Amino acid sequence: MRLLMPRRRFLIGMASTGLAARWPGVLADSEPAPITRTIPSTGEPLPVIGMGTWRTFNVGTDPVLLDQREQILDLFFQRGGRVVDASPMYGSAEAVVGELVKRLGRREALFAATKVWTRDESDTREAVARSEALWGVARFDLMQVHNLLGWEGHLATLQEMKAEGRLRYIGVTTSHGRRHDDLERIMRREPLDFVQLTYNMADREAERRLLPLARERGIAVIANRPFQGGRLFERVGSRPLPALAGALEIDSWAEFFLKFVVSHPAMTCAIPATTQVAHMRENMGALYGRLPDEMQRRRMIDIVREL
Amino acid sequence: MDYALGDFLMFTPEVYLRLFERTNEALGVGLWGVVAVLVTIPVLLCRAPTLVRRLVAVAMAAGWGLTAALFMMRFYAPINWPVGPFAWVFALEAGLLMVVAARVPPARVRLVALAGGSALLLALSWVTVRETDTWQAIALPGVTPDMTAATTAVLLMAWPRRARWGLLVIPLLWCAFSALGHWAMGLWWPMAVPVTGLVFILMAALWPPPRSPSVE
Ligand SMILES: NC(=O)c1ccc[n+]([C@@H]2O[C@H](COP(=O)([O-])OP(=O)(O)OC[C@H]3O[C@@H](n4cnc5c(N)ncnc54)[C@H](OP(=O)(O)O)[C@@H]3O)[C@@H](O)[C@H]2O)c1
Numbered sequence: 001m002r003l004l005m006p007r008r009r010f011l012i013g014m015a016s017t018g019l020a021a022r023w024p025g026v027l028a029d030s031e032p033a034p035i036t037r038t039i040p041s042t043g044e045p046l047p048v049i050g051m052g053t054w055r056t057f058n059v060g061t062d063p064v065l066l067d068q069r070e071q072i073l074d075l076f077f078q079r080g081g082r083v084v085d086a087s088p089m090y091g092s093a094e095a096v097v098g099e100l101v102k103r104l105g106r107r108e109a110l111f112a113a114t115k116v117w118t119r120d121e122s123d124t125r126e127a128v129a130r131s132e133a134l135w136g137v138a139r140f141d142l143m144q145v146h147n148l149l150g151w152e153g154h155l156a157t158l159q160e161m162k163a164e165g166r167l168r169y170i171g172v173t174t175s176h177g178r179r180h181d182d183l184e185r186i187m188r189r190e191p192l193d194f195v196q197l198t199y200n201m202a203d204r205e206a207e208r209r210l211l212p213l214a215r216e217r218g219i220a221v222i223a224n225r226p227f228q229g230g231r232l233f234e235r236v237g238s239r240p241l242p243a244l245a246g247a248l249e250i251d252s253w254a255e256f257f258l259k260f261v262v263s264h265p266a267m268t269c270a271i272p273a274t275t276q277v278a279h280m281r282e283n284m285g286a287l288y289g290r291l292p293d294e295m296q297r298r299r300m301i302d303i304v305r306e307l
Numbered sequence: 308m309d310y311a312l313g314d315f316l317m318f319t320p321e322v323y324l325r326l327f328e329r330t331n332e333a334l335g336v337g338l339w340g341v342v343a344v345l346v347t348i349p350v351l352l353c354r355a356p357t358l359v360r361r362l363v364a365v366a367m368a369a370g371w372g373l374t375a376a377l378f379m380m381r382f383y384a385p386i387n388w389p390v391g392p393f394a395w396v397f398a399l400e401a402g403l404l405m406v407v408a409a410r411v412p413p414a415r416v417r418l419v420a421l422a423g424g425s426a427l428l429l430a431l432s433w434v435t436v437r438e439t440d441t442w443q444a445i446a447l448p449g450v451t452p453d454m455t456a457a458t459t460a461v462l463l464m465a466w467p468r469r470a471r472w473g474l475l476v477i478p479l480l481w482c483a484f485s486a487l488g489h490w491a492m493g494l495w496w497p498m499a500v501p502v503t504g505l506v507f508i509l510m511a512a513l514w515p516p517p518r519s520p521s522v523e
Binding site for chain 1: 310313314316317318319321322325329382385386387388
């Protein structure tokens with residue numbers, strides 16, 4: 001009898017249904033290893049797929065939606081995810097992540113990344129404390145200055161806090177290709193662990209200067225909007241996957257887009273956001289299998305360009 | 308690469324539409340109290356003597372207050388920053404309506420006008436039901452902000468113009484803000500409520516003063 005489900009998908013399915021956790025012995029040797037990248041400033045490995053929370057985790061106190069988002073986060077952790085990115089700008093998202101991580105008892109797995117988002121450059125410590133309370137964490141893994149808002153004052157304080165051991169890593173963020181010149185200047189001048197910027201198959205501006213500079217300066221890079229806020233899916237519509245996807249063990253367009261992003265040599269992690277368990281399952285597929293090489297990346301670009 | 312209107316939206320349409328269900332759920336049997344008041348308003352406007360007709364403005368004020376406290380402050384503000392300050396503006400409108408209740412009564416309104424207005428508002432109340440497939444998401448005036456603003460504009464036509472204009476500013480601001488939000492979410496049917504609200508506000512601003520004297 002033929003096995004109808006590919007082996008990789010079978011194993012992933014086992015992992016995501018929790019069976020792997022119940023029968024660790026059965027799968028211990030065969031579990032595929034997640035793809036990781038190291039944070040240049042310390043060498044700490046991170047899974048290349050994280051999770052964003054803009055819009056998707058801003059569900060307030062809605063009990064029905066909290067339960068549904070809990071399933072999404074649960075699957076994310078089960079599939080080996082660690083980096084969760086939020087911001088005080090995202091409404092209730094920080095509080096929601098905090099509540100759900102507590103419910104799931106997953107503080108150990110979580111790489112907590114949030115942002116300082118206030119014009120008041122003297123409010124950095126208070127802003128960090130507010131976020132700590134919402135997330136229920138004693139110390140953030142990564143604290144970023146959101147959209148470079150008040151970055152000079154905030155970054156100086158974040159550096160102090162890092163030196164005091166109050167934060168593990170610090171960084172700055174931009175998106176939508178905004179303020180790349182400023183970002184470049186900051187990357188050259190300041191001792192950053194991370195930068196977060198928009199990088200996806202349609203928005204590749206960062207490839208010109210920022211990604212090479214990040215490699216040169218040893219700065220980890222987080223790609224936000226890896227699906228261009230979802231617009232990439234509108235572009236492909238119901239088209240079937242190209243033949244190249246088979247060679248790369250890619251099962252969905254989501255995986256196709258994400259593997260492109262995280263296969264850039266400067267990239268540390270991508271943080272797609274979703275409201276759907278099925279989409280989380282697809283997205284986490286990009287954490288396993290093969291990544292495209294340079295030639296294959298070029299073919300991927302041509303494929304999307306021709307859509 | 309640039310911003311689109313949707314990029315500024317902080318929440319998904321799913322979360323927004325759930326606000327209607329959650330607010331109605333939180334009201335519990337109180338929802339029937341609201342329905343009773345809503346049914347009484349046309350009766351008062353049609354039949355009641357001047358003194359009793361003033362209660363219409365009191366009921367409207369209570370609706371703005373309830374909307375501010377429950378739908379806006381408790382449920383909507385945590386997912387949408389600008390709604391918190393807007394809830395206070397709603398409370399201000401409630402205060403203004405109380406002032407009007409004390410000073411200027413509405414005119415009597417003809418049955419046909421009341422029937423037409425009520426049918427239109429009932430249809431608007433149903434839009435969220437259509438969108439969510441559950442009657443528990445019904446958007447009642449006095450409970451949900453768009454319907455409260457739209458209904459206020461309709462009812463204000465029973466007042467003399469000088470009393471109306473000041474009371475139309477807050478509904479105007481809200482309906483414009485809400486219409487933009489619906490646009491960003493791509494919720495085209497529910498967008499009909501704030502857009503119709505804007506039309507009502509324009510009508511109320513221009514509508515001739517009621518024929519029957521407002522002070523008897
Ligand atoms: N300045 C900054 O710091 C900044 C700016 C922008 C973003 N960010 C961060 O980056 C994260 C990601 O960016 P983003 O949320 O704007 O955009 P994104 O991750 O590129 O796209 C999210 C959209 O893609 C859809 N999606 C996700 N997985 C899918 C799948 N497998 N199949 C089909 N559709 C799928 C989602 O819809 P469904 O819900 O239906 O799945 C959602 O509409 C944010 O959440 C945030 O944490 C930071």
